[in-house]
Amino acid sequence: MRTVWTIARRELRALLDHPMGYILLVVFVGVNNFLFFRQLEVMGLATLRPMLSLLPWLLLFLVPAVTMRALAEDIRGGTLEIVLAQPVTELELLLGKYLGQLLFLWLALAITLLVPIGLALGADVQVGVLVANYIGAALLIAGLTAVGVWASSVTPNQITAFIAAVAVTFALTLVGLDPLLVGLPPRLGAIATSLGVLSHFESVARGLIDLRDVMYFVSLAAAFLALSYYALLRRKLAPRGLAARRLRLGVGLLVALAVLVSLVIQPVSLRLDLTPGHAYTLARGSKTLLRNLPDLVTLKLFASSELPPEVAFLKRDVDDMLRDYRSAGRGKLRLTVRDPSSDTAAAREARTLGIPSVQFNVVGQSQLTVKEGWLGIAVQHAGESKVIPVVRQTDDLEYRLTSEIRALTHPAKPKIGWITTTDAQAGAPFDGFRNELAQAYDIRTVSLTDSTPLSDSLAAIVALGTPDSLDARQLARFTAFSDRGGSLFVLASGMQLSQGAPVANARRVGWNALLRRYGVTVQSDMAYDLISNEHVGLPTQVGRLLLAYPFWLRSLSTKATPVNAELDGLFVPWGSSIALDSATAAGAAIPLFVTSRGGRVERDFAMIEPRREFRRDSLGVQVVAALVNPLARDTTKQLPKGRVVVVGTPDVANDRFLGSAPGNLQFLLNAVDWLAQDEALIAIRAKNRAPPPLAFSTPVKRGMARYGNMFGVPALIIVVAAVHLLRRKQRYGRPYVPMTPGAAPSVA
Secondary structure (H helix, E strand, O other): OHHHHHHHHHHHHHHHOOHHHHHHHHHHHHHHHHHHHHHHHHHOEOOOHHHHHHHHHHHHHHHHHHHOOOOHHHHHHOHHHHHHOOOOOHHHHHHHHHHHHHHHHHHHHHHOOHHHHHHOOOOOOOHHHHHHHHHHHHHHHHHHHHHHHHHHHOOOOHHHHHHHHHHHHHHHHHOOOHHHHOOOOHHHHHHHHHHOHHHHHHHHHOOEEEHHHHHHHHHHHHHHHHHHHHHHHHHHOOOOOHHHHHHHHHHHHHHHHHHHHHHHOOOOOOEEEOOOOOOOOOOHHHHHHHHOOOOOEEEEEEEOOOOOHHHHHHHHHHHHHHHHHHHHHOOOEEEEEEOOOOOHHHHHHHHHHOOOOEEEEEEOOOOEEEEEEOEEEEEEEOOEEEEEOOOOOOOOHHHHHHHHHHHHHOOOOOEEEEEEOHHHHOOOOOHHHHHHHHOOOEEEEOOOOOOOOOOOOEEEEEEEOOOOOOOHHHHHHHHHHHHOOOEEEEEOOOEEEOOOOOEEEEOOOOOHHHHHHHOEEEOOEEEEEOOOEEEEEEEEOOEEEEEEEEEEEEEEEOOOOOOOOOOOEEEEEOOOOEEEOOOOOOOOEEEEEEOOOOEEEEEOEEEOOOOOOOOOOOOOOOEEEEEEOHHHOOOOOOOOOOOEEEEOOHHHHOHHHHOOOHHHHHHHHHHHHHHOOOHHHHHHHOOOOOOOEOOOOOHHHHHHHHHHHHHHHHHHHHHHHHHHHHHHHHHHOOOOOOOOOOOOOOOO
């Protein structure tokens, strides 16, 4: 091992003592950072996914450029035989060369760590995902470096080695992508996908370290190192001799074993979930529900054995999740898998349950064909069934499965009241929110004009819109409801948008007469945020122009309660601020979502035109959503017992915005669960695989993150290279002074 390390240090020193090594570092870091920050400005999210998507294509040229001289130079110069004449074996030489090149490439990767450090100036970077990203990148480099060393071992020409390494790396990168899969049968296409580097690298890069992906890169490196070992050893063997035949057989078996391990291990599910909140691991609520199942529940997966490659990896995630469900069920959950493509009885059962076949376009060499496939799930219990007709993504699959299992095993749904005031009815509908809510709750419409007492069976009331006032009977009606433990979800604005002009005027908020008992009020103003906001597209003569719109708040989560603990933000269009009265006895009020430090409000009247100028004085944090749990602090038992959640606008639940802001629906459903004191599903639904929003508080920080990485880091590498190479030149340029007898060694 000491010999291997000595050779590795020599290789690394040779790369760092030559200008070409620093040129490669500067080009790699400069191109990577420049292209990454161009995409980052458009995305507005603190994620390394753009860089990771680009990384394999940069490594396509960087790795061959670094490794092309590893063995080819020694072979061409005749020094390979001299080195092997020393007490160094071919295996030690190969491993030392490989490790030296790998350390240099890992150094290039380590320099990019300054990118997430820059992102930390504008967001809370997800450390677990970051660790998984770099582990995946390190594994990718380890596999491709072995390819480069192999190419350098088969030819004495460095240029030829470079071209060979680029060709093989390009093939491994393309395997599994559409251009290479044209005309392949689905099963063969799935095998090709599993052999390509991109599918495995993308899986690790999302924050989930899977044993199957790790073993793929280890097998890739082992296979090409075995081929490199054969290329070194065959030089001293007779081509047709017994030793050469044994060598070919042994290396062939090693390569086949590496490929076989990568394929055979696919059914094994052993994962390390480093995502925030363990988004790819079953939540505690799911495990508790499955442990306490009253009777046997059956999950039936209807999946075709031959699926397109882009769906095959989705099915792998589905299989993993269903196996987790079966393990958590402890014998009370049965899992069956049926293939309707080859089993007519399974196809008939799938259609009877309401699981249709899905048509996939398959591009052939000269034609486009359409094939049928299935990927749906049925949940069965006590003669009843719930189905997920088509699984298109796994982000919400756990919530859907757990909800369906709970609906079947606990058929009684809690009742929720629904109020939509006149001003809310005049805008876009709230059907999306209501339909999602109806899956877990029995929704009952409540009228404001009705004076009869509210039913005791209502667990909570969702109120969308702003009545101008509540008369004495209405106020007494809702007061009695909250006194006996009923909860309220109020989404109301203190400003009313004009239908004919881009203005908003202040209005009275009738709910405040009820909310003041809780220590919260909806202000008659409109909040804006100069730092954290959404953009609107405005038509111009040269196309659509994206313009920051401060009245569309990208509010920030306080993460202080189960309702918003796993949410990074909430899209709040034209929202009013929420005032919290800490002096109120019932005031166990907690802000849920707030503006950044660039927030401010406009009272009484506001021009909502995007091109207008916004005042920049008296900026500060504004609360736009809050909750109150009176029983958390009430010791007198004379205050309302029901919980309250207040948001400064009903538009957060509006169908017009809900489709482009999926986090809003997650918050709305979480809030209703908390109000109904049915919190088992919150942790499941709240799993957020989306990266946090990127919002720099000042232009200086944005410039430091962007230009510091794009220009500062390459410039720093150039400075370090100049200092190191100059010192090295001076050190080796000193004349030699021979030693005199009895004198200490010295140089002039």
